[in-house]
Amino acid sequence: MARTKIVDLLKEEQTGHQVEVKGWVRAFRSNRFIQINDGSCLSSIQAVVDFENFDENLLKRVTTGSAIHAKGKLIPSQGKGQAVEIQVEELIILGDAHPDDVQRTVMQPKKHSLEFLREQAHLRFRTNTFGAVFRIRHGVSFAIHKFFNDRGFYNLHTPIITGSDAEGAGEMFHVTNFDLSNIPTDENGAVDYASDFFGKPVNLTVSGQLEAELGALALGQVYTFGPTFRAENSNTSRHLAEFWMVEPEVAFNDLEDNMNLTEDFLKYICKYILENYREDLNFLNDRDQQDQKSKPEKDRNPLSLIERLEFVAQNDFQRITYTEAIKILQNSKPYKKKKFNYPVEWGTDLQSEHERYLVEKEFQKPVIITDYPASFKAFYMRQNDDGKTVAAMDVLFPGIGEIVGGSQREERLDVLKKKCADFNIPEEEIWWYLDTRKFGTVPHAGFGLGFERMVMFATGMTNIRDVIPFPRTPQNAEF
Ligand code: 4AD
Numbered sequence: 001m002a003r004t005k006i007v008d009l010l011k012e013e014q015t016g017h018q019v020e021v022k023g024w025v026r027a028f029r030s031n032r033f034i035q036i037n038d039g040s041c042l043s044s045i046q047a048v049v050d051f052e053n054f055d056e057n058l059l060k061r062v063t064t065g066s067a068i069h070a071k072g073k074l075i076p077s078q079g080k081g082q083a084v085e086i087q088v089e090e091l092i093i094l095g096d097a098h099p100d101d102v103q104r105t106v107m108q109p110k111k112h113s114l115e116f117l118r119e120q121a122h123l124r125f126r127t128n129t130f131g132a133v134f135r136i137r138h139g140v141s142f143a144i145h146k147f148f149n150d151r152g153f154y155n156l157h158t159p160i161i162t163g164s165d166a167e168g169a170g171e172m173f174h175v176t177n178f179d180l181s182n183i184p185t186d187e188n189g190a191v192d193y194a195s196d197f198f199g200k201p202v203n204l205t206v207s208g209q210l211e212a213e214l215g216a217l218a219l220g221q222v223y224t225f226g227p228t229f230r231a232e233n234s235n236t237s238r239h240l241a242e243f244w245m246v247e248p249e250v251a252f253n254d255l256e257d258n259m260n261l262t263e264d265f266l267k268y269i270c271k272y273i274l275e276n277y278r279e280d281l282n283f284l285n286d287r288d289q290q291d292q293k294s295k296p297e298k299d300r301n302p303l304s305l306i307e308r309l310e311f312v313a314q315n316d317f318q319r320i321t322y323t324e325a326i327k328i329l330q331n332s333k334p335y336k337k338k339k340f341n342y343p344v345e346w347g348t349d350l351q352s353e354h355e356r357y358l359v360e361k362e363f364q365k366p367v368i369i370t371d372y373p374a375s376f377k378a379f380y381m382r383q384n385d386d387g388k389t390v391a392a393m394d395v396l397f398p399g400i401g402e403i404v405g406g407s408q409r410e411e412r413l414d415v416l417k418k419k420c421a422d423f424n425i426p427e428e429e430i431w432w433y434l435d436t437r438k439f440g441t442v443p444h445a446g447f448g449l450g451f452e453r454m455v456m457f458a459t460g461m462t463n464i465r466d467v468i469p470f471p472r473t474p475q476n477a478e479f
């Protein structure tokens, strides 16, 4: 007989028949009640043993963390909290978990700090919190593919190893197969990349956008969804060195179309999670409530996790230009009271303290800021008629900050070439990108969603390291 997953057993309306479950023991109380979880849902199923009928040595091996196979009759539950339970007739130990080992791990059933759980990222999947987080992470991923597929986008796999620095930030990981203790050099003593694997310097990609543009200019609408790598040394709760990015790119779209697409997209994801991950969401909602209570009152979020998701799904985002944002900030209380650490003046980038003010205090909803000064945005963004700003957009979310960055792209070859010169990008390095502007160039636009930042918003987790299975951050690539 095949095993039934616990998520399905708990939904069964009929009882009295034989069932089999396989899973891991969460708890074994009074030598009688085993809580079994198999990861298919947050809930465990209760399996009841009459200890007189079982070998004592067998029952001793039913410990927290061990894997078991239970066969028996599905019956209406006597206890509270579950509709059905299993009256166990046969019990097989699939894998032991020694209590001494469990003792030193996150599997010991008590409250652990997220930091401690991170040190045991290989085991934290077994906890309720991380089970819920990673099921929802899957849900967000699936919703993204569904959203684009339903709208006729094609998923394009862009390269992970690349010669170009799309964002021009220069924070890239080099890829080589040189023996690092013996790197070949040329006659001038410089690294001889010609003899490296690809015959030139290459890096791990920071974005699939440039390649996605090539796809969009033939397939019409595409999206990438892949790992991206940034060697920025920022040890913050919102940065990873390896993260996943979703980058749609659409031919014939302008900035406004781009904003509309972003807004529909983010609302869709929130709705999808609200509709399909209720049990996990309720659990994380309670967790978030307790978390909020432990904060000073002024830092508490007036909305619960579920309310925050509903709010985004139901309300229009605020749209303002960078120039308007600067004016609002300059008229704000914290600015006048000199509470901001960074300057607020036209031409400087917004810092997270400014973004937080706009989103959390001024508008109390997601904000899209457009038309930033060209000087601190990437070379590919379309120049506006004022000559100073570009058709950029950043989407800022409450509690998260920047969740999406995007723009309309510069489709005019002459302007783009000038931008390359301004940004010191040799044309011969991205000749293939410039080429698209020579053969039927058209307006087009796209954006990048930081996938983990979206998962943070959907789960209420406040550190990005807690929404990716195995985080990579400066000085940390364990597991
Ligand atoms: O704003 P970014 O740098 O934009 C791009 O890379 C464009 N090529 C996107 C496009 O137009 N196709 O990055 C996009 C998003 C950010 O808004 C942020 O959510 C996320 O990626 N992000 C990070 N997430 C985690 N860790 C990091 N180090 C991140 N850097 C950016």
Ligand code: MG
Pocket: 394, 402, 404, 405
């Ligand atoms: Mg950005």
